[in-house]
Amino acid sequence: VTAQITAAGLGQSTTVGIGGDAVHGLSMRECLELFLADPDTHGVVLIGEIGGTEEQEAADFIRAVRPEIPIVALIVGLHAPVERRMGHSGALTLDGKGSAEAKIAAMKAAGVIVAESPHLVGETIREALTAVALPQAVVA
Amino acid sequence: MAILIDQNTRVICQGMTGWAGTHYTESMLKYGTRVVAGVTPGKGGHTHLDRPVFNTVAEAAGETGANASMIFVPPATAASAMIEAIEAEVPLVVALTERVPVLDMLRVRHALMGSRTRLVGPNSQTRRAFFRQGSASSASWRREARGRVPSASYRGRHRSRAR
Numbered sequence: 307v308t309a310q311i312t313a314a315g316l317g318q319s320t321t322v323g324i325g326g327d328a329v330h331g332l333s334m335r336e337c338l339e340l341f342l343a344d345p346d347t348h349g350v351v352l353i354g355e356i357g358g359t360e361e362q363e364a365a366d367f368i369r370a371v372r373p374e375i376p377i378v379a380l381i382v383g384l385h386a387p388v389e390r391r392m393g394h395s396g397a398l399t400l401d402g403k404g405s406a407e408a409k410i411a412a413m414k415a416a417g418v419i420v421a422e423s424p425h426l427v428g429e430t431i432r433e434a435l436t437a438v439a440l441p442q443a444v445v446a
Numbered sequence: 447m448a449i450l451i452d453q454n455t456r457v458i459c460q461g462m463t464g465w466a467g468t469h470y471t472e473s474m475l476k477y478g479t480r481v482v483a484g485v486t487p488g489k490g491g492h493t494h495l496d497r498p499v500f501n502t503v504a505e506a507a508g509e510t511g512a513n514a515s516m517i518f519v520p521p522a523t524a525a526s527a528m529i530e531a532i533e534a535e536v537p538l539v540v541a542l543t544e545r546v547p548v549l550d551m552l553r554v555r556h557a558l559m560g561s562r563t564r565l566v567g568p569n570s571q572t573r574r575a576f577f578r579q580g581s582a583s584s585a586s587w588r589r590e591a592r593g594r595v596p597s598a599s600y601r602g603r604h605r606s607r608a609r
Contacts, residue, residue, distance in 0.1 A: 323570040325569040327569040330568060330569065
């Protein structure tokens with residue numbers, strides 16, 4: 307994804323991999339807070355996957371603060387089977403919780419632009435940024 | 447600018463002398479990250495990749511003024527490494543290790559409460575954020591980005607060795 311964004315002609319102020327384990331430190335929401343507080347970050351790309359509630363928390367936060375910069379999200383795992391761990395120990399759908407569908411819905415409800423497919427992220431953030439000008443993006 | 451890190455970030459690498467530590471530290475150095483020291487208990491006083499190695503995080507941070515730590519320690523002892531960095535009040539700790547036991551991480555979360563440390567990971571790919579700093583020009587960054595499209599192969603290597 308970072309390569310795509312770079313290929314789209316956008317630099318990244320910071321890229322953060324928050325970690326795929328079930329229990330970890332910095333959350334997606336905290337990370338987003340930091341990015342929104344950074345005057346040189348003009349757009350944010352969030353990459354989420356199934357399992358946990360990080361993306362929902364980030365979506366709630368976005369809905370509450372209504373950021374001025376565009377936020378693009380990619381949520382992977384639409385076709386992941388339930389109750390099977392997918393690579394990362396945190397990537398697990400249980401009892402219908404943490405599904406990609408639910409996360410995409412939460413993101414859309416918060417006004418986030420959701421990239422339909424992994425290969426469209428670069429294009430999506432570029433379009434979103436051209437709408438508000440200034441080329442610089444960030445990946446979380 | 448950036449978040450979490452900038453060109454003044456001074457990094458120590460816990461587990462630098464190990465396989466993963468050597469590999470990633472070399473990449474970080476190539477990218478221009480200011481790696482100032484390594485930490486491996488028992489190897490204090492040695493030099494690795496032209497950087498001094500210390501026995502403890504407190505010692506390394508005290509001697510070098512480091513303000514961030516990367517953790518390349520295997521899963522079984524990764525939590526202790528994180529807790530050591532938290533106790534040494536390193537402001538930013540990034541753990542790359544995958545498969546840290548969940549119960550160990552609960553101890554780490556407990557140590558984080560009320561601490562001065564911000565932890566990224568474990569199982570984080572944040573090395574690129576670290577890479578991003580320093581003197582790297584946008585051209586070299588672009589090369590880097592193209593050459594290393596998602597780090598799948600890297601992760602594969604990292605994992606198979608970590609097992």
